[in-house]
Amino acid sequence: MTSFLSENGAFENWMRTACDVVEEDLARKHERMKKSSFLFLRATFFRWAHLVKSRAPEILDLPSPLSVGDTHVENFGTWRDAEMRLVWGVNDHDDAALIPYASDLVRLTASVRLAEFDLSNREAAAAILGGYETGLRAAGPTLLDERERWLRDYVGVSDEERASFWEEIDGCPAAEPPEEAQSALLGGLPRGAKPERFARRTKGGGSLGRPRFVLVANWRGGRIVREAKAILTSGWDWANGRTNAPNYLEEIVNASTRAPDPFLTFGHGFLVRRLSADTRKVERDADFDAKLDAKLLRAMGSEIGSIHAHSFELRDEILADLDGRDAEWLHELGKLLSEGVEADFEEWKAFQG
Template sequence: MSSAPKITHDYESWLRRQIPVIDADLETKHAQMKADGFTFFRATYYLWLARVAEQVPEVLRATTAPIVGDLHAENFGTWRDDSGDLRWGVNDLDELARGAWLLDPLRLAASAAMSPHLDLRTKDIADLVLEGYSTAVAGPSPRLSGARHLAALVPTFKDSDAFFKKLTAGAATADVDEAVRQAAAATVPGDWSPSWHVRQAGAGSLGHRRVVGVGRTAEGWAAREAKQLDPGTAAWARSYSDHLPIPAPDLYPAVVRTLDAPRASARVAGWQLRALAPDEVRIELSGLADADVTLVLKSMGAAMASVHGVDRQAFEAAQREARALDPDVFRGYVKTMKQTIEQDFENSR
């Protein structure tokens, strides 16, 4: 079994052959990976895929469906749809793929089990995620106006002016593809003449080029982020097992429509575009009462159905398998992967 540092080196060497890499951001990522186990988990999706193939290969025999891939407990948040309604669900679709449905709930449960300041046992976390998925109804992400149980847990929105001004703190840049500029402008009503800035964000995608356009319109501030995409981490990982997911960029438009994501969510010229706004926030698991954690974990499990359900037939088969899955078996998968990643973290510090 290859060491985590060796796998990291192999992945980053591959990445450099795919896209230009920002070395300073990659150094920041390496420092963050040494800080705590949960950040290490978030930043090493490539390692996760390699370890699944080694440690729990039976997971890869589950029904193939559209999956999020790089799913974790901080990959959920709020956004405004094109009607102005606030919705909540999966909010990072960089690694969409076709693969074993079981990979998404497994990664979500393992990430929650590694979340700091969460008192629930790994066993209970696994049960809640699987229950949420097993009982989900595929369809659009929920409006918070109709999901008051979730709405009550959403943090207070940030000060609008402060939020947008902070986005301009990055170095100004003219290195923005014209197709990206035009696509971004087309999603902003009225006259919008943004300044473009380098942006550093995320964990797993640090090292990728990322920029943000920020400016005022007659209706107020607007910001559009663009992040350069690579061919998909699963493309690199296929050397570990031909049962691992296959990147599926063609899924993106259908998933965006299903989620009722805003029109600004688009892919153009190898970049992923999205709107940034102060009311796009996460529900943090840390600090919640146990009853609220239970609610959010079930809701996260259910939110996967909005992505998997893009292929209705595959989702129905996956849900049947989820309902038939022995809870002890799933708990074992989660425990194994949690312990494996924790050991990799210790060996990488």
């Protein structure tokens, strides 16, 4: 298998042909990648396909539904749907593609192992696999206003976090986005909104380096925010030589088994979404780490199953394949792929010094 350094260089060179890479943000990404194997995992989905090929090639023959791709414990968050219901689920779909179903499960399992939670790795695998089958059989969005109120304990936003959100937005440096990004951002505003300023935003793990802009506007007595992020081909397709493959973002966001965010739109090569304190990715902190348990991991597994169930013609094939598998299968695959990630991580740390 090609060394990580070589593949990372090839991926970043390709990125430079596909968008106007923000080199300063790419340098930040490099720094983050050497801090922990978990952050390294988040930043390197393009490498995942090659790890699967080299360490678990049997995965490649499994049914391939529309999948998240870059699954991990920090790729979940909240938004409001067209009925203003609070929804929880996967909220970053940059690497959506048609991928063997086990990949999403193994990557989520590996992320738990690499993040070093108190929960045992076997318990984590059992919870994820059990939730996944439930999501396949009873697909649907996770609605926090009705059926899944218990999740509010994991995603609630404090007054301090609301203040921090606006501090972050106010701290974004002023910028003049390219015409395409400006058009996308302005097109996402409600009628009568008055634009105040454009700015550049640095955020994310694997997407660091892509152009990302925000527009702050005033509307009906208060400020609102829109963000535009450049859309690229999924890292899975890139790794398999399909460098110009279409992105599946729009299909996965609006999948039949989900309650989509009506403020999430696509145009001019950018994804545009509304930003607010309670429309957010739930990232790790000390409180989150203490709360992560089997119940939350079952919910994460169920969300993945529900997304895969959108590929309805494959659901029975996936369920039939699962009949011959158990949590130990997922646990061992998670361990195997984690070891590959850690080997790449050590190579990267040695190179960075």
